[in-house]
Amino acid sequence: MxxxxxxxxxxxxxxxxxxxxxxxxxxxxxxxxxxxxxxxxxxxxxxxxxxxxxxxxxxxxxxxxxxxxxxxxxxxxxxxxxxxxxxxxxxxxxxxxxxxxxxxxxxxxxxxxxxxxxxxxxxxxxxxxxxxxxxxxxxxxxxxxxxxxxxxxxxxxxxxxxxxxxxxxxxxxxxxxxxxxxxxxxxxxxxVTPPTLLDNAATRLRQQYNIATDVPIILFLSRIHYKKRPDLLLKSLAQLNQQGHRFHLIMAGSGEPDYLTELQTMVVALGIAQQVTFPGMVTGVAKDLLLQGSDLFVLPSYSENFGIAVAEAMISGLPVVITPGVQIAPEIAAAQAGLVVEGEWMLLAGAIAQLLTSPQLRQTMGENGRRLAKSRYxxxxxxxxxxxxxxxxxxxxxxxxxxxxxx
The missing domain is CATH 3.40.50.2000 (Glycogen Phosphorylase B;)
Known part of the structure; x- marks a missing residue:
């Protein structure tokens, strides 16, 4: 055939x-x-x-x-x-x-x-x-x-x-x-394709981006488009920063230059420029390093028919924070592989804070997500x-x- x-x-x-x-x-x-x-x-x-x-x-x-x-x-x-x-x-x-x-x-x-x-x-x-x-x-x-x-x-x-x-x-x-x-x-x-396992990914990622060992890394890995709502994520993190939460966001992906400039300007205005990195599009080993070295993954999208990036995060062992617009959200919630919240900055900030403050919850949800991705995707x-x-x-x-x- x-x-x-x-x-x-x-x-x-x-x-x-x-x-x-x-x-x-x-x-x-x-x-x-x-x-x-x-x-x-x-x-x-x-x-x-x-x-x-x-x-x-x-x-x-x-x-x-x-x-x-x-x-x-x-x-x-x-x-x-x-x-x-x-x-x-x-x-x-x-x-x-x-x-x-x-x-x-x-x-x-x-x-x-x-x-x-x-x-x-x-x-x-x-x-x-x-x-x-x-x-x-x-x-x-x-x-x-x-x-x-x-x-x-x-x-x-x-x-x-x-x-x-x-x-x-x-x-x-x-x-x-x-x-x-x-x-x-x-x-x-x-x-989703299981990644090639990298040795000491967390240490290597922190060295590459000069991030302290006790600072959780939040990963946004997707096409940077307003549909994905990166602006909502930045506003939520600014609130968490004011509350004293420690984090570093890596916002990886390509996008229209004007929109990227708008987000970079927003980061400065929100006072979180030191806690956010825009590495651009990452592929291959660099992408695997991000997925394996980060602590949690966030995608507050308006609409995703599936969400390949979410599945990639799960098979790499990352707990995920997503919105109901990601259509595999019911499966993720049922498997307890992440947190599903409506697309409002207070709710998103609360879900991220829950994972930032609980390494055990991150580990449990990450393991659940890996099992779900291997068996289903x-x-x-x-x-x-x-x-x-x-x-x-x-x-x-x-x-x-x-x-x-x-x-």
Whole structure:
């Protein structure tokens, strides 16, 4: 069976979705599925330095030997991050889409998956869609008019004609039904890769950032975007600082320069400049060091359909503080792997303070989180569950009587 994953870009600046595509294709290939990726070379202001118009082996993570086959097609600048127009990708799909049994489209409201779905229908190739949390009430309110027009003209038809819609949580499946869609759904979580264990990570991290051994390290590791509410975290920490709590926040990730400047200015105004570090985007060993050397992880996001960064924190043994907008929050609460609080600065500050003052609670929740992530968020297990769905969808293209309902 041949499966093509279509995604607008796999650049790290796109956050978690590229990791999903790369790791899932890698897991599928390990199980005998001929899975590949078609994408563009979009990378923000400068294109990715990759070979174009050919099948290349691309590493699933920096400094990793494991790789997956990717077709990079050039985008046409200037490109909006949300859309990323690529006539070259459209031409490639028109020529090659029938080489595959199933398409797995990532994202909504973007050229690549929109174009792939239209061509797939014309060429009679079944396709699935990953909505990536873009049908949550919060997400639909962002650029609302544009999304309403795009939905009316294109996206609703794409979703209605899909063989199935991928969901990562039951809450995401509910969002799809609330959007008025009756398309079958496949509900499977995303996966997370266990990190390479580092010796003396806590000591090494403190030495690198000049942090005292008795100061707890709080980690924010994500794309720095207002959706993730880093401003709320900073306001909460300013309150804790006034109350005499000791901490050091490492706010790691990339973001728009203007927004980063705004946050750095806020840190100074709040009087916590000495307790906050902005290292930028971190990958590979540097990322593993942050995850293994910190004491707790915080992500007070408005909306996350899954939250790869949260799962990475848990499998690294970090207790997490999150908001209900992270849709795996019920699983985390049930496993006692962290604290789930509403997105208000007083509640967030209280939850962080609870963990700052109790090393034992941090350890217990961290161990609970590691067990949850290992048992629930395995890429291999997810791929094994996905293969029968692909097979049924592929058969459905020639046998309409076969039903593809996965919940």
């Amino acid at each position: 041949k499966v093509l994953h279509v995604i607008p870009s796999i650049s790290p600046i796109m956050g978690g979705p590229p990791q999903v595509a790369l790791n899932l294709v890698w897991a599928l290939r390990n199980l005998g599925v001929e899975a590949e990726i078609a994408t563009t070379n979009f990378n923000g202001s400068e294109p990715m330095d990759v070979p174009l118009n050919q099948r290349v082996k691309y590493p699933i993570a920096p400094n990793e030997k494991a790789s997956v086959p990717v077709w990079f097609l050039p985008f046409r600048p200037p490109a909006l991050k949300e859309f990323i127009f690529s006539p070259a990708l459209a031409g490639w799909l028109w020529q090659h889409i029938q080489d595959y049994d199933v398409l797995d489209n990532h994202y909504l409201f973007s050229f690549a998956p929109t174009c792939a779905a239209a061509i797939a229908r014309f060429k009679h190739v079944p396709y699935t869609v990953r909505t990536m949390g873009q049908l949550t009430p919060w997400a639909l309110k962002q650029s609302r008019l544009k999304k309403q027009i795009y939905t009316a003209l294109i996206e609703r038809h794409n979703l209605n004609q899909a063989a199935a819609i991928h969901c990562t949580t039951p809450a995401e499946a509910e969002d799809i039904r609330h959007f008025g869609l009756q398309t079958p759904t496949i509900t499977l979580p995303l996966g 395995s890429w291999t297990a997810i791929a094994k569950n996905l293969i029968p769905a692909y097979a049924a969808i592929s058969l459905q293209s020639s046998s309409p009587s076969i039903k593809t309902t996965f919940e």
